[in-house]
Amino acid sequence: MDLFILKQILIIFALSTLVNFIFTKIKIPTIVGYLLTGILAGPHLLALISAKHEIELLAEIGVILLLFTIGLEFSLTHLLKIRKLVFFGGLLQVSLTVGVFYVASNFYDLSWQSGLFIGFLSALSSSAIVLKLLQERSELTSNYGRTTLGILIFQDILLVPLLLFANLMGGDNVDITREILILSLKTAFIIGFVYVGSKWLLPMLLHMIAKTRNQELFMMSILLICLTIALLTYQLGMSLAFGAFLAGLMISNSQYSHSAFSNIVLFKDTFTSFFFVSIGMLLDLNFVIDNYQLVIISVVLVIVVKSVIAGGTGFIMGHTFRGTIVVGLALSQVGEFSFILAKIGQSNAIISDFYYQLFLAVAVITMALTPFLMRYSLPFANLLMKLPLPKILINGIFPLKEVDIPDIKSHLVIIGTDKSALSLSLMAKLNNLQQVSIVFDPMVAKEKLRGGDLTVYGDAVNEPILLKAHVETADIVIVSIGNLIPTMTIVEKVRRINPNAYIIVKAKNIDNLEQLYQLGADQILPEKLEIAIDLFTRILVKKSYPQREVSRILTHIRHLNLGKFSEKDIINPPTVFYELRNMSISAIKIEPDSEADRKTLLETQLRSKTGVTLVAIKRDTTIIEHPEPDIVFKANDIVYVLGKPEQVNLAYDLFSNPT
Secondary structure, eight states, rough: OHHHHEEEEEEEEEEEHHHHHHHHHHOOOOOHHHHHHHHSSSTTTTOOOOOOHHHHHHHHHHHHHHEEEEHHHHHHHHHHHHHIIIIIIIIHHHHHHHHHHHHHHHHTOOHHHHHHHHHHHHHOOOHHHHHHHHTTTOTTTHHHHHHHHHHHHHHHHHHHHHHHHHOOOOOOOOHHHHHHHHHHHHHHHHHHHHHHHHIIIIHHHHHHHHHHTTTTHHHHHHHHHHHHHHHHHHHHOHHHHHHHHHHHHHHHHHHHHHHHHHHHHHHHHHHHHHHHHHHTOOOOOHHHHHHHHHHHHHHHHHHHHHHHHHHHHHHHHTTOHHHHHHHHHHHHOOHHHHHHHHHHHHHHTSSSSHHHHHHHHHHHHHHHHHHHHHHHHHHHHHHHTSSOOHHHHHSSHHHHHHHOOOOOOOOOEEESSSSHHHHHHHHHHTTTTEEEEEOOHHHHHHHHHHTTTTEESSSSSSSSHHHHHHHHOOSEEOOOOOOOOHHHHHHHHHHHHHHOOOEEEEESSSTTHHHHHHHHSEEEHHHHHHHHHHHHHHHHHHHHHOHHHHHHHHHHHHHHHHHHGGGSSSSSSOOHHHHTTTTTEEEEEEOOOOOTTTHHHHHHHHHHHHHOOOEEEETTEEESSOOOOOOOOOTTTTEEEOOOHHHHHHHHHHHHHOO
């Protein structure tokens, strides 16, 4: 048995683990660690990895899964909303970047073909790195996240005509009219396929698979859909990654998108690491050392020029000064698809071997710098804001109207623009709960203001913004923004302004619970832990564990993970007062053909299966209190159940999932 490739993978994992451990300790992004692993193990340094083709294949799978999860998270609806950003913003950014680098190439006495080609190479940015960082920071649907994604999508679409143009400049005999016609037909087919697939084909297919209740089959089907659509678009001349992104978009609007995301995300991070390792393997350190001055100048030139152009595009699209800086620095690197173009350019003698090596050095270095540039983009913008800048530059071309919030008390303040915050705001509105949203995203703020919501636009880190939302008289404050440092600052200021407010914080993990509690948070929900607990609850119920045993196990899990901050120590048996403290009444709509539809309360075994207590049923305009065991559930009934969050989730499945 030939174990060569397994040994190569083992080397990558060993080096990646060591480098990531060190980088995590010194708080440097893991992407940089993966790139460094590739540089160390690549052919130009230690030469530990020689199976370059196999590693590139694993890297391609990583990018496919990354773009697939991003498509799942973003949704087709969001894509349609940013179509102006995709086509107008993307075309503006690419055209200006190509033009500037073409002019700059004239100073190096390059041919017009070489100058134009270098402009194309420089115009593309890295979807894999930028979108991964935005996804990790929960900023994909933010204002600057949407703009960045829109421009990146345009760049990915543009890859096909750029490949065609590269072959033309290389002297290949290409019938340009025929190729453009074929490209137009392919584009029309892809648009039609995505529409039909997302509207009818995939929802019907996933519904049939979900009815089997076979998790393994569901997982295999999701992977099959992802890879099939990726290969289909590849056969049509697009990239595999762009096809995977389309596959994610097609599934994103279905009720199964969250389940698909949770199944894929574990594989995505592992395979994506191979992509960054394979990029690092391309860097020739000897070339960098021999030409360090030229490399440094080129890196600075690329970052500055691309930041100014991309930021200027963002400003024209209506961003404030902060958004302009963030968009500019996010798109300041050279992208992975430029490697494909560069190889064609070298093969067709459009660029020399020297400029090819210079391109590789600039591309890898700018990619490695991207996590730092994105991390410090907002602090950098805040620093520049201290300068005497024109008002139009600070507020953007389309500033928001100032809205006065009336004097209110005992209201809900929701801080954040991620999916959790927006969904919570909608639920509060539907249930007539008085609320004020603090939104650091002008596009979201405009939408909420148009909908009649009480909304404050601004950064909740600033105390005047909190006071404008009347935090001092609020009884509950929700902080759901993702980033730790701003979250800590907001919690501290809210607690100082209002000592009596009940502060709930959504955190990504459990590493900083103690700091947040000390600053004044009353309840912290570690996102990843709660998702894991929710999934494990479903496993225990499927295994027919008694409800009291499920509660004991979940209490034990929380204690192990949260320590002294857990809801209850396992030494003390749960009491009725403890149980009631964690319970709430939730309203659930009975969907047609769900497991409970047309069954009696007794037949559903609601209490034994989920642990919730049925309080009442709303049927049309009638409220049925204290329902009898023989009452029959009907589609579109609203049931009110009392239980803990994990129990309510199980009840939701019973009333919503199809049989």
